[in-house]
Amino acid sequence: MPFLAALLILGLVFLLAKNIQHEGFSYFATISFIGLTNGSVYALVALGYTLVYGILELINFAHGDVFMLGGMISGTMIVSQNAFGLTVGASTASLVPALLGSLAVAMLACGLINVSIEFVAYRPLPRAPRLAPLITAIGMSFILQDVAIGFFDVNYKAIPNVLPRGNVFSIHGITYTWEKFIVVLVTFPVLFALMWLVLRTKQGKAMRATAQDRDAAAMMGINVNRTISFTFMIAGALAGAAGLLYALYFGQVRYDTGFQLGLIAFTAAVLGGIGNIPGAMLGGFLLGLTETFAVGFISSTYKDIVAFVVLVVVLLIRPQGLLGARVPQKV
DSSP: OHHHHHHHHHHHHHHHHHHHHHHOHHHHHHHHHHHHHHHHHHHHHHHHHHHHHHHHOOOOTTHHHHHHHHHHHHHHHHHOTTTTOOOTTOOHHHHHHHHHHHHHHHHHHHHHHHHHHIIIIITTOSSSOTHHHHHHHHHHHHHHHHHHHHHHOSSOEEOOOOSOOSEEEEETTEEEEHHHHHHHHHHHHHHHHHHHHHHHSHHHHHHHHHHHOHHHHHHTTOOHHHHHHHHHHHHHHHHHHHHHHHHHHHOEEOTTHHHHHHHHHHHHHHHHOTTOHHHHHHHHHHHHHHHHHHHHHTOGGGHHHHHHHHHHHHHHHOTTOSSOOOOOOOO
16 A cells, blocks of 8 residues: 555656746746645644644544634625725734734634633533544534534634735746735744744743643643633634734635544644644645645646545655654554
8 A cells, every 4th residue: 555655646746847847937936835835724724623632532523613713703804894994905013903903803802712611611521531622623614513503603704805916026927925824923932933842942841741641741730621711822822823913814714614624634644644743734735735726736626635635645656644653542
């Protein structure tokens, strides 16, 4: 099977090289920037999945719906006359405070929602069979979708194109526009801040210790429940940031958007290595690029097919994901 997977990878690389030769490097570079932008959103959501899995070994299927609520909340704030009231062509002086304010509110709101989910749905099941938290997570996903329908209706919520659309640069046919650059500009500081938090702070050490062995961490004086809640807070904040960026970049959000994009982001986390923070980042960017190449060089009809073929091929070669470590299975 690994040999077959390697042949498939070589085939995909050959197909990509052939299309680059046919379409030209400028076209390849332009769609690569689109893939980088899409991958930024995927990476933020994938990090939420991987943080929770790393500390609880739980797939929080409600995470995508927390992301959706972040997009709904921030999108409403951006255009509401009672908040920022931005319109198409808004000036930089009004755009920057609106972005930062909406980002802060979305991250805080989604963080609190995620902590509430952990407290109500997951904390009462510490010794339950592993299937019970999984079913609970699916149930919470449907509950959040119903909440979104109740507050925001079943139709798409349209967000005006408030981000500037001009070119950051245009060199030899390679263009990069401001709405894409702003998404990346917000994403990378958030990713670096997360890495600093996990690797350099006392709370980050508590998170890593709890992820490694909860019982041992408790014996060393770490408040395990508080650390788990803090992890859910951070994961929710990342979902809130991704929700804002998605709403502004794609221009619409609906109650089921979280399920669709959450599945893609979960795939990205598995691709990079579930439970591994750099792996979630890498998986998000790779999946964004893969989907964009599929749309740009083949057809949008095969976007999901190509992405999941790449996932299957990678898992055939490395079942633990690109950066995941092999661990013994718990029984």
